[in-house]
Amino acid sequence: MKRKLKFLILIFSILTMCVLSSCKEDESRPTFPLSAEIFHSVAGKQVAFTALTHSAENWTWDFGDGNTSTEKNPVHVYEEGGYYVASLTASDGAGNSVAKEVNLAIELTPYALLTGDHTADGYNGKTWKLAASHSVNDKLVNSDASLSLMDEDIEYLPTGAFDLYLGLAEAYNDEFTFYYDGSYRQNTTDGSSFGGIVYAIVLQQLGLTTITKTGGEAVFGADAFALSTYTPKDNATFVFTESEDFSIPTIPPFATGVQPPGIPIVTYPGVMTIDFPGSTAFVGVRDFHRKVIVQEITDNSMRLIMFLTMSPDAIVSQDPLIALSTTAMILTFSVVN
Template identity: 30%
Template sequence: MNLSYKYLSIVFLLICFATNACKKEAIGTTPTIDFSIQVSGDTVRFTNLTSDAKSYKWDFGDGDSSTEENPMHIYPGKGKYVPTLYAVAQNGAQAQGSTVIHISKTSPILLNDNTLSDWDTLSVNVYTSSPAGGNFIMGKFDYDANNIYFYFEMKATVADGNIFDFYLDADNNASTGLLTGDFTGGGYDELLEGQLLLNQSTAPIPLAPYVHTGAQNAFSFDAMTLSDFFKIGTVVQDGAILKFEGSFDRNKLNLTGPAIRVGIITTKSDWSATLGSLPDPSTDSYLLNLPE
């Protein structure tokens, strides 16, 4: 073999080596699993934030799965679930990451749907007043992880400006909070008082929260600094009967235990007379169990 041929061969090999080095796929790294979740009732939206991956698979922890990058999944009911995201990188490297989701009880109640028909599906936590209940006819309650919902039928109008007093036994413990003859069965840790249905920005007595202090036999409540702790939904005047719905924020009012007691008293706008009570006067307040 002559020298020039050897030289050309070496140059050719060097060129091939350089070319192969340029075309070789990057080795890459194992994907770093990253995703966020947004829970609304029993529906969860998964947002995939993982980079450097070519394919994904979700195991939702309830027997279902998806290969969508950002799926939405409806869970079959309340409980603890462990969804897992599997990712495969361009080089074939695989990684996975999991989180824990707690699906709490959901409620059919919607406060922004301009109807009260969703309350028709409830058959529990329904209280029907006797004549002793005054202007109260019926009360219904429901809840989810974030709110306690209420529905009332009353002999009243919004323009009456009735004052509402909600007595709340936040821990269902009669050894703490106010002991009152208005309702038995509980010690009332919180009081929500005001003209519930009037425009709260202009109402002479806006609904305000108070916490009990001092001895159990002393009507001593201090104001709490809270905002947006309640909402009013649909309000319907059906002849002489006023029907309306609303909710209280469980977290802001510390109503996060397994049960609470609630009793409501209505008074005329000038405080001149008591108009109604739910439950009936001098009976046990309503026990609302809140199992998650």
């Protein structure tokens, strides 16, 4: 009996020491203040979010597209690609809260690539300018369905072509800024714009511009391009279409159809376009035809197809003004950092 009592006393002592030791550990364990960080991983349009928090008991997520969650580590699928700001608000039992956010680029659409990250601090649109370096894809072509080379001997434009061969280095100066809300801004650093000479002559005859410089005679046998005075209008807008069948008036040998009242047209099916309806605004090359085809676009580069009328004979009507395209220019534009 005594042996059993001693054994019970020993067990009680051990348990007491353990409890006291545990209490001391609890008393010495630090209490971390409420904090939160966000970890995320992206796969296509799906994003897995992880809340890295201390002392939090509740988690509220706003994914930036109108959807929310109260899970600690949610997975969210965005319906559309683009730029988003996802935010986390973590709170503790005492009602304290802390917020964090993260900027996301989800399967960027062509429109997002064109206009830039509108969620970034200090966003002021995305600015592009004609790349003087050019590429093997930069060409002078006919405005036919296949965009065949205008001159078989000129397979592509070499670096600085508008400066070296036309004497119009100013062609590389203009900047074109696209905004997420559809507004548009141009910057002509020298007060002039680069474009086709036929269009510049027509505007000069109407008293709407003054030609300041011409070029192209050495290459084409006659001046084909010009610099003319231009003041960009405020409150300009643009329209971006990701896929459409785009038709433009062209000379009869290039036509794939006819539109009333008997105007020959060429149609480019399923192309991306930028247009400036009801405006004198343009991008790249100033001519009768302001709507352009976006042949390719990435985060830092885009390639546009712009149409020109290079023969006075291609102006088939003055009222309304109808000018048939004779030529197209495929040019690369780079982002201005």
